[in-house]
Amino acid sequence: MPIGNAQPSVRPAQAGRTDGAVTIPSAHRGGRSRRAGGGSRAERLAPYVLVAPAILIIVLLRLYPLLLGVNFSFTGDGARNGTTVGLDNYLELFDDPLFRTALGNVGLLVLLLPVAVAIPGLLATFIYLRVPGHRIYRSVYFFPAVLSPVIVGAIFNLLLAFDGPLNAALGSVGIGSVDWLGDPDIAMFVVVGVHIWATFGMALVVFLAGFATLDSALLDAARVDGASLFQVIRHVIIPGLSRTIAFVFVTTMVGMLTSMFGLLYVMTSGGPEGSTYLPEYYIWIQQGQMNRPALASAASTALFVIMLVVGLLQVKLLRRAGRED
Numbered sequence: 001m002p003i004g005n006a007q008p009s010v011r012p013a014q015a016g017r018t019d020g021a022v023t024i025p026s027a028h029r030g031g032r033s034r035r036a037g038g039g040s041r042a043e044r045l046a047p048y049v050l051v052a053p054a055i056l057i058i059v060l061l062r063l064y065p066l067l068l069g070v071n072f073s074f075t076g077d078g079a080r081n082g083t084t085v086g087l088d089n090y091l092e093l094f095d096d097p098l099f100r101t102a103l104g105n106v107g108l109l110v111l112l113l114p115v116a117v118a119i120p121g122l123l124a125t126f127i128y129l130r131v132p133g134h135r136i137y138r139s140v141y142f143f144p145a146v147l148s149p150v151i152v153g154a155i156f157n158l159l160l161a162f163d164g165p166l167n168a169a170l171g172s173v174g175i176g177s178v179d180w181l182g183d184p185d186i187a188m189f190v191v192v193g194v195h196i197w198a199t200f201g202m203a204l205v206v207f208l209a210g211f212a213t214l215d216s217a218l219l220d221a222a223r224v225d226g227a228s229l230f231q232v233i234r235h236v237i238i239p240g241l242s243r244t245i246a247f248v249f250v251t252t253m254v255g256m257l258t259s260m261f262g263l264l265y266v267m268t269s270g271g272p273e274g275s276t277y278l279p280e281y282y283i284w285i286q287q288g289q290m291n292r293p294a295l296a297s298a299a300s301t302a303l304f305v306i307m308l309v310v311g312l313l314q315v316k317l318l319r320r321a322g323r324e325d
Contacts, residue, residue, distance in 0.1 A: 073297035089298035120200040124207030145201035149262025184275035210244030246318040279303040
């Protein structure tokens with residue numbers, strides 16, 4: 001048979017494959033689309049189901065007690081226990097010189113916050129740039145973060161004692177002894193410095209995680225252009241880690257306001273002359289020693305508002321600085 005006779009038989013076959021064999025009945029198409037739609041809804045709901053336990057725990061163990069504490073702050077103590085007193089606790093709170101001192105120390109923490117963030121940021125930069133011994137430094141810098149605040153406070157009490165090793169070293173070079181923990185003018189700076197030393201390892205780890213997302217091509221380009229270390233940090237690293245820096249700023253501030261109780265209790269007990277009071281220590285004194293739970297609740301509410309306002313301002317300022325860069 002001629003070869004051309006095979007062509008008509010091929011065309012119907014192709015037409016059959018396109019028009020007949022591949023055609024899907026409408027019922028099957030509808031069922032498949034319904035199944036696809038159901039799977040799509042399940043995928044949309046899956047994230048909410050996964051986060052629901054965490055949200056439930058936060059609501060029950062965080063938000064609900066917070067609301068109870070705020071409500072309790074408007075009740076009385078002692079003879080007026082359980083009765084509504086309005087804003088009396090807050091008025092008494094801000095008339096207390098110890099609480100005003102605690103608020104002044106909060107302002108000092110805000111001023112020292114850039115130092116507390118810059119130290120782990122610079123050390124993380126040096127580790128990321130692989131200075132000699134960077135692997136050892138990573139372990140050494142994180143080690144203080146695993147120590148208990150009580151242990152850290154006890155160690156520095158020995159080091160900073162009036163007749164301790166630090167003053168002995170100063171005396172050997174002709175400098176007089178300093179009452180590090182007994183001088184109201186410097187005691188708070190000393191406690192904050194010890195806290196920064198004890199906790200910057202965690203911020204260091206966060207910065208190193210942020211460096212893992214940094215585009216190394218930008219650093220290579222900066223080196224090729226002959227940029228100095230300061231210029232690399234100013235124009236490449238800081239803009240590239242803006243979100244990490246914002247996170248470290250907020251978490252470091254929260255840690256300073258809520259995690260220094262152990263150091264304060266062991267090193268100074270709020271002294272000398274109440275100069276190292278912070279709101280959390282004031283809350284413990286009112287609740288645990290003075291038996292003023294309503295006043296302590298008012299101080300807790302004030303501390304929460306302070307942390308919220310400071311955190312929001314920090315995030316806003318850092319975002320504005322990131323947009324300008």
